[in-house]
Amino acid sequence: MALLEVKDISVYYGVIQALKGISFTVEEGEIVALIGANGAGKTTTMQSIMGLNHPKTGSIYYNGERIDNIPTHKIVKKGMTQVPEGRHVxxxxTVYENLIMGAYTVKDKEKIKEDIQEMFKLFPRLEERRNQIAGTLSGGEQQMLAISRALMSHPKLLLLDEPSMGLSPILVDEVFDIIKHIHSEGTTILVVEQNAEKALSIADKAYVLETGNIILSGTGKELKNNDDVKKAYLGG
Amino acid sequence: MSFIVTFLNGLSLGGVYALIALGYTMVYGIAKMLNFAHGDIIMVGGYVLFVFISLTGQPILAIIIAAFLCSLLGISMEKAAYKPLRGASPLAVLITAIGVSYFLQSLAQIIFGAAPKFVIIADLGVITFGELVIPVYSVITLAISILIMIALSLFIKFTKTGRAMIAVSEDKAAAQIMGINVNTIITVTFLIGSFLAAVASVFYLLKAPNISPTFGSKPGIKAFTAAVIGGIGSIPGAMLGGFLLGIVEVFSNSVPAIAPYTDAIEFLILIVILLVRPTGILGKKRREKV
Structure with missing residues (x-):
């Protein structure tokens, strides 16, 4: 049984159809990438999974349980969370308070303190800025904070929406290293990216989304060597 | 010498405005709506006090019942009238709020009639220091409103629910993916706002002991003005705006030549502040960093 199964979902914004019946699966322990251009429906897909919008048709299953009709906060309690597009710290x-917010579903206060120390080990920059207001952090630091905030809830499945957006190439590498690290600690990952090159290089499995349809799927390597993908997303 | 007493009375009225303004600003910040029926909760509080003081003669008991029933009214109002409109156009919500306001006023008029009722909660008298004659209700009002505001600030800064309120007001979607139930937070917000309105009704009746169905309109509008002056959505802003407006009102009323123009002066301040700082004194523009 797949950890996450998206089955033929369609999403509308008014009369505009953003997703035209897409299906895909994420198995436990995988890194799955969803790539595509602006407006392809990547963020809409992520929001549907998190229950922030509701598909008109189709269904979504997490651990075999249907989740497309339950509110977001209940989905989070089941062990899934998201690093939203544009960080949204x-x-x-403050940095510290943001991390505490991330642990909203965790009851044990001692555990929260330990986890924050863990995060500071993973992101020393955040410890330096622990009492700083998050709005004053740089884009890269905010991305680190958004990722560590999401990890505070101990997700089994982590959704990352455009983690490389607006970051310098060095920071993009750093973010992808962190994603690999999080994955190696046992978290399943679904990542949405415009930076197809980066996403495909870490993905076990990938899907190409175009104007609301999945037009291609395969392993990361397969898609990286696919001529159409090369032309459209990897610059030839 | 009369300056000190006037100032104290201004602070005291300001404290009451601040309590009401907090209700407007918190609901606006968290549910992103203007609850124009907020002032009418003060009116309902007044009638509850009237009924239970007449029945039992126990002002403290009546105050507790009023606080409880107003909180319940706030929650029910949200559940019955506003929750079904979540995601609807802001105009629809605004008109619904005005509808709820008329509904409560009409209901009060049907039950109690249009003529004012007299409610004596307590006769507190005055204290004199030499030449200073200070009304006791002013001191009590100011002290209790400040205590409540401190308690509220601590609640928001240091409790899990309080921080969740900040999170929801800042970014609803991000708050949801933290696992926060936004509906619960909105309920808590209406509860707190309505409780504060009930407290305000006690202070109003201590000052002037009569109540009518439109009792809440004026304090409602004044406190809303205070919230906008301070920066709607901002909690310190509501407190600042409340005190500012209270002081201006009491000083303006103390000068016979300009007393008739008090309301005009207050709304003029609103206009000037909105021209200079459209977000209000402490309201801030969202920064977006990429």
Missing amino acids: FQEL
Whole structure:
């Protein structure tokens, strides 16, 4: 049984159809990438999985349980969370308070403190800035904070929406190293990226999304060597 | 010498405005709507006090019942009228809020009639320091409102629910993916706002002991003005705006030549502040960093 199964979902914004019946699966322990251009429906897909919008048709299963009709906060409690596109850290809260917000579903206060220390080990920059208001961090630091905030809830499945957006090439490498590290610690990952090159290089499995349809799928390597993908997403 | 007393009365009225303004600003910040029926909760609180003081003669008991029933009213109002409109156009929500306001006023008029009722909660008298004659209700009002505001600030800064309120007000979607139930947070917000409105009704009746169905309109509008002056959505802003407006109102009323223009002066301040700082004194523009 797949950890996440998206079955033929269609999503509309008013009369515009953003997703035209897409299906894919994420198996436990995999890194799965969803690549595509602007407006292909990548973020819409992520939001549907998180329950932030509701598909008109189709269904989504997590661990065999249907989740497309339950509210977001209940989905998070089942062990899934998201690093949203554009970080969305809480700008008015400090770094430390942001991490505490990430652990909203964790009851054990001692555990939360330990986890924050873990995060500071993983991201020493955040420890230096622990009492700084998150809105004053640089884009890269905010991305680190958004990732560590998501990890605070101990997700089994982590959704990353455009983690490389707006970052310098060095930071993009750093973010992808971190994703690989998180994966090696046992977290299943679904990543949405415009940076197809990077995403395909770490993915076990990938899907290409174009104007609301999945037009191609395969292993990361297969897609990286696919001529159409090369032409459209990897610059020839 | 009368300056000190006027200032104290201004702070005291400001404290009451601040309590009401907090209700507007918190609901706006978290549910992103203007609850124009907020002032009418003060009116309902007043009638609950009237009924239970008449029945039992126990002001403290009546205050507790009023606080409880107003909180319940706030939650029910949200559940019955506003929750079904989540995601609807802001205009629909606004008009619904005005509808709820008229509904409560009409209901009060049907039950209690249009003529004012008298409610004596307590006769607190005055204290005199030499030439200073200070009304006791002013001191009590100011002290209790400040205590409540401190408690509220600590609650928001240091409790899990309080921080979740900040998170929801700042970024609803991000708050949801933290596992926060936004509906629960909205309920808590209406509960707190309505409780504060009930407290405000006690202070109003201590000052002027009569109540009518439109009792809540004026404090409602004034406190809303205070919230906008301070920066709607901002909690310190509501407190600042409340005190500012209270002081201006009491000083303006103390000068016979300009007393008739008090309301005009207050709304003029609103206009000027909105021209200079459209977000209000402490309201801030969202920064977006990529």
